Amino acid sequence: MTTTDKPGFQTAKGCTAIVTGSSGLCGARLVEMLLERGAKTVICFDITKPDDVLEQRFQTACKQFGGKIIQKVGREEGNLTSAEAVEKAFQAAPKVDIVYHIAALVGPFHDKKMYHAVNYEGTMKIIENCKKYKVPRLVYSSSPSTRFTGDDIEGLTEDDLDFPKQYLALYAETKAYGEMQVKKALDPPNFYTISVAPHQVYGPHDGLFLPNLLETAGSGRLRIFGSGRSMISVCYADNYAHGLMCGADALYDNSPALGKFYIVTDGPPVSFWKFINQAIVAMGFTDLYTKFHLPVWLLYSVAYACNVIGFIIGKKFKLNPFNVCMLTIHRWFSIDNARRDLKYEPLLATEEAWPKTIEWFKENWLPKYLADKSGEEKVSSKKAN
Numbered sequence: 001m002t003t004t005d006k007p008g009f010q011t012a013k014g015c016t017a018i019v020t021g022s023s024g025l026c027g028a029r030l031v032e033m034l035l036e037r038g039a040k041t042v043i044c045f046d047i048t049k050p051d052d053v054l055e056q057r058f059q060t061a062c063k064q065f066g067g068k069i070i071q072k073v074g075r076e077e078g079n080l081t082s083a084e085a086v087e088k089a090f091q092a093a094p095k096v097d098i099v100y101h102i103a104a105l106v107g108p109f110h111d112k113k114m115y116h117a118v119n120y121e122g123t124m125k126i127i128e129n130c131k132k133y134k135v136p137r138l139v140y141s142s143s144p145s146t147r148f149t150g151d152d153i154e155g156l157t158e159d160d161l162d163f164p165k166q167y168l169a170l171y172a173e174t175k176a177y178g179e180m181q182v183k184k185a186l187d188p189p190n191f192y193t194i195s196v197a198p199h200q201v202y203g204p205h206d207g208l209f210l211p212n213l214l215e216t217a218g219s220g221r222l223r224i225f226g227s228g229r230s231m232i233s234v235c236y237a238d239n240y241a242h243g244l245m246c247g248a249d250a251l252y253d254n255s256p257a258l259g260k261f262y263i264v265t266d267g268p269p270v271s272f273w274k275f276i277n278q279a280i281v282a283m284g285f286t287d288l289y290t291k292f293h294l295p296v297w298l299l300y301s302v303a304y305a306c307n308v309i310g311f312i313i314g315k316k317f318k319l320n321p322f323n324v325c326m327l328t329i330h331r332w333f334s335i336d337n338a339r340r341d342l343k344y345e346p347l348l349a350t351e352e353a354w355p356k357t358i359e360w361f362k363e364n365w366l367p368k369y370l371a372d373k374s375g376e377e378k379v380s381s382k383k384a385n
Contacts, residue, residue, distance in 0.1 A: 019042055044072060198235035
């Protein structure tokens, strides 16, 4: 079997692809890996323009692997809530072969109207233009949180998970509505769709998950929630990009994957707090296991109080019931279905990918953090004097 015959490589070869959310951790890595696997043109669509580092990464990928990148980014060109901007992305090349729809409004700190506009209505715009411009394949980036009920998830497959009667967060709700429309839009042999979701993505260049935890740890405010025994699935960014491309390769007539939802991860679960603590200690911060744990009952009490206060003053706090739940329950999944239907296998195991990520943060994130902290301490010292 040649490389291009392997799962995750077939559709990429010679394709013209649109990647929404192309400036984020997952989208940017997908752009690079599409070029690496022989894509002819990648149309990048994102409301956030690439910074200098990402721009250099894209240029390097084009030079190294060939192919071309067309940028449709910024508030005018990369806005998923703009029908005109979305359509222009589809017009950026004579023929688009596939769309990877990754862009979403994430986190618990936005209002309902914005979540709906981006995650649901934005997805509808993508579907409409796929059909208008006769794009045959759509791979939708969903989320396991669309199935969360607040209960432990231990080794379940997608067959064991269904949309809940009540969603735990607006992000999950609007992503679920988008996924439902992606499934409804399936129309073989004209239009093939699939939804692929990671759980807890990490990797070099991450600007959300690990930096937020490390900053809190560096300030001394982070404590282990509850017993600290939570087991979770994690997914290296390269593994997720590969999983998305495996999903694309599974879009053909009579495929068992058509219209379905799949979760891809690194494989075996990890102990969440031990996993995080490894990075914290590597940065030179205080070992979490030397500090007292925060009781779950106390965390929920404070979280609900924050919700009430936040509602009164019009502010959203980082500590809320959803976050407490996510940091205290088990959240790990079987990837047997992805292995069977998508022929997905992780490119790297957590044991190899996590140290690579930690090393990148030590070299690239830590020096800036320490410099910023030193600057803040000097300013505080001057004010005190």
